Amino acid sequence: MASPIPQGPTGYKLSLQTVAICTFPSMAGVLFGYDSGWIAGVLAMDAFKLDFGNPNSTEKDAYRGYLYTSTAKALTTSILSAGTFCGALAAGYVSDRIGRRSTIILGCIIYTIGVVLEVITHGSIDLLAVGRTIAGLGVGFVSATTIMYVSEITPKEIRGSIMGAYQLAITIGLLLAAVVNIGAKHLLNTGAYRIPIGIQFAWALVLGIGMSFMPESPRWYVMKKKGENAALALAQIHGRDPDSELIDDEYKLIADSYEEELAAGAADSSFVDCFKGGLKRGSNLHRTMIGTSIQMFQQLTGVNFxxxxxxTFFQRAGISNPFVVSIITAAVNVVSTPIALWGIERLGRRKLLIFGAIGMAICEFIVAIVGTALPNSTTAQDVLITFVSLFIFCFASTWGPCAWTVCGEIYPQRTRSQSTALSTASNWFWNFIISFVTPYLVDEDKANLGPKIFFIFGAAAVGCGVWAYFVVYETSKLSLEQVDRMMNETSARRSTGWEGRDGFARKRRVDSDVEGGEKGGVRRWWSKKGRREEGGGRRELEQIGTSSSETHQPS
Known part of the structure; x- marks a missing residue:
C-alpha cells in the first residue's frame, strides 16, 4: 500500500487575491499568441508583398507581380520558434539563478528589443528575421518560466484551470492579432504591417510592469534557503498572516519535500539530471520523455499551420474573405478554451487529451478527403471552413490547455526548472519544424499538397490519442508533491484510481504534532514567537537541506 502523502491545506475558501495573483502571469500567453498570430495576416497583405516581395511573380496570390519566395515565408515565420527554442533552454538555468519572476521580466526586455528591430525594418527579410529571432528569445524566457512559476504558486484546487488560462491567453492574443490585421490590411504603406508589429510593445509593457509587483515563487525561495522570504511569499499569495496555520502547513509541505530531495543527493541539478534514472517508472528520464513528447504531439496536430x-492557405484555396475566416478560427479558439478550464478538473487531463485527439483526427481527415476529391469547389471551401473551425474547437477545448498543464505538474522540484525548459523547448522545436517545412509542402511551386497535408496532421492526431492513453498520468486535484509520489508508484493507465488520492493523508500533521508537541505542528521559526523562543531574534534558520534538525527545532 502507498504510504501517506503530505498534503497542502484543504477546505479553506480561496480568496480573490489568490486567484488574481495566480492568474496574472498567464497574461504572458497574450504576448506569445499575438506574436504568433500577426505574421499570418501580414504575409497576406498587399503592402508587405510590395515591400518584401520579388517582382515578376506569376503566382495567383501575388500583388502587382510581387511576392516573396517560399523560403522567405518559411524563414520569417519559423525563425521566431528558433529563437524561442534557445530562450526556453536558457530559461531553466537563468530562473534558478535570479528567480522566476525576474526571468519573466528579463524576457519582456529582450522581447522589446526584438520588436524594435521588427518595426524599423523596411523591405529587408534579413532584418525582420533578426528581430523575430531576438523577440523569440524573449518569448522563450517568458513561456518556459511562466509555466513553472504558475505551477509553483497556484493551489492544487485550481492549478489545472489556472494553467489552462495560459492557453486561453494565447488564444486571446491570436484573436487580437487577427482583428488588428483585418483593420490594417487595406493600407498600402508601411503602416499596414508596422501597426500590427508595434502593438506588441503593449503586451510586454503590461506583463513586465505587472510582474514587478508579484511575489517570487516560494519554492524558489526554499531552494535558495530563504525560508522567511518563502513564508512571506506564501502569505502574499494566500492573503493570510505569515503566522497562520495555513502558511505553516504550506511552507512545511514544500520544505519537507525539498529536504527529501536533498537527502537523495539532488543538491545541484543540471540538464543532465533530467535524463537520469533510465526508463523505470517515475524516473527523471521517464518524466522528461512525457513532457517533451506531449509538446511534440501538440504541434504535430497542425494547429499552428x-x-x-x-x-494565405485560405487565400490559395479560393476563399474570398481569408482575413474574415482567420478571425472566425481565432474566435472559435477563444470561446472553446474555457471549456477545457471547466473540464480539466472535473473530467481530468487524460479524458480531455484522448477524446480531443479523436475529434481532431476526424475533422482533419474530412478536410483532406473532401479537398482531395473535390478540389477548388465551393463544397470543398465550405468543408474547409467548417471542419477547420471544428478542429480548432477540439484542440482548444482539450490539447491546447492540457499539454501546458501536464508539463507544469509532472516534474520533481529538484529538476523542475530544467525539465520545464526542456518541454517548452520541445514545443518550440517542433513549432519551428512545422512552420518551416509546411510552406514547401503546400505551396504551388513546391510539393503542392494543398488540403492533402491534413492527411498527415490527421494521422498525427491518431497518434496523439494512442500516446495519451498509454503515457499521460491523471494529475488533477493532486499537489505537486503527490504527483511526484504517484508517478513512482503506479502506471499512467492506473493513475486515475491511484489509492493515494483517497483520504488525503494526515501523516504530516500527525508527525508535526508529535515533533512540535502542540497542535499546529512545528514552531514557525519566522514568526515573532518562534524567533523569541529561539533566542530573542538571533539568526533566522535558513539552512534547509543542510540540517533538518536545525530547521525543525522542538518546542
Missing amino acids: IFYYGT
Whole structure:
C-alpha cells in the first residue's frame, strides 16, 4: 500500500487575491499568441508583398507581380520558434539563478528589443528575421518560466484551470492579432504591417510592469534557503498572516519535500539530471520523455499551420474573405478554451487529451478527403471552413490547455526548472519544424499538397490519442508533491484510481504534532514567537537541506 502523502491545506475558501495573483502571469500567453498570430495576416497583405516581395511573380496570390519566395515565408515565420527554442533552454538555468519572476521580466526586455528591430525594418527579410529571432528569445524566457512559476504558486484546487488560462491567453492574443490585421490590411504603406508589429510593445509593457509587483515563487525561495522570504511569499499569495496555520502547513509541505530531495543527493541539478534514472517508472528520464513528447504531439496536430499560414492557405484555396475566416478560427479558439478550464478538473487531463485527439483526427481527415476529391469547389471551401473551425474547437477545448498543464505538474522540484525548459523547448522545436517545412509542402511551386497535408496532421492526431492513453498520468486535484509520489508508484493507465488520492493523508500533521508537541505542528521559526523562543531574534534558520534538525527545532 502507498504510504501517506503530505498534503497542502484543504477546505479553506480561496480568496480573490489568490486567484488574481495566480492568474496574472498567464497574461504572458497574450504576448506569445499575438506574436504568433500577426505574421499570418501580414504575409497576406498587399503592402508587405510590395515591400518584401520579388517582382515578376506569376503566382495567383501575388500583388502587382510581387511576392516573396517560399523560403522567405518559411524563414520569417519559423525563425521566431528558433529563437524561442534557445530562450526556453536558457530559461531553466537563468530562473534558478535570479528567480522566476525576474526571468519573466528579463524576457519582456529582450522581447522589446526584438520588436524594435521588427518595426524599423523596411523591405529587408534579413532584418525582420533578426528581430523575430531576438523577440523569440524573449518569448522563450517568458513561456518556459511562466509555466513553472504558475505551477509553483497556484493551489492544487485550481492549478489545472489556472494553467489552462495560459492557453486561453494565447488564444486571446491570436484573436487580437487577427482583428488588428483585418483593420490594417487595406493600407498600402508601411503602416499596414508596422501597426500590427508595434502593438506588441503593449503586451510586454503590461506583463513586465505587472510582474514587478508579484511575489517570487516560494519554492524558489526554499531552494535558495530563504525560508522567511518563502513564508512571506506564501502569505502574499494566500492573503493570510505569515503566522497562520495555513502558511505553516504550506511552507512545511514544500520544505519537507525539498529536504527529501536533498537527502537523495539532488543538491545541484543540471540538464543532465533530467535524463537520469533510465526508463523505470517515475524516473527523471521517464518524466522528461512525457513532457517533451506531449509538446511534440501538440504541434504535430497542425494547429499552428492554421494560425501561421491559415490566411494565405485560405487565400490559395479560393476563399474570398481569408482575413474574415482567420478571425472566425481565432474566435472559435477563444470561446472553446474555457471549456477545457471547466473540464480539466472535473473530467481530468487524460479524458480531455484522448477524446480531443479523436475529434481532431476526424475533422482533419474530412478536410483532406473532401479537398482531395473535390478540389477548388465551393463544397470543398465550405468543408474547409467548417471542419477547420471544428478542429480548432477540439484542440482548444482539450490539447491546447492540457499539454501546458501536464508539463507544469509532472516534474520533481529538484529538476523542475530544467525539465520545464526542456518541454517548452520541445514545443518550440517542433513549432519551428512545422512552420518551416509546411510552406514547401503546400505551396504551388513546391510539393503542392494543398488540403492533402491534413492527411498527415490527421494521422498525427491518431497518434496523439494512442500516446495519451498509454503515457499521460491523471494529475488533477493532486499537489505537486503527490504527483511526484504517484508517478513512482503506479502506471499512467492506473493513475486515475491511484489509492493515494483517497483520504488525503494526515501523516504530516500527525508527525508535526508529535515533533512540535502542540497542535499546529512545528514552531514557525519566522514568526515573532518562534524567533523569541529561539533566542530573542538571533539568526533566522535558513539552512534547509543542510540540517533538518536545525530547521525543525522542538518546542
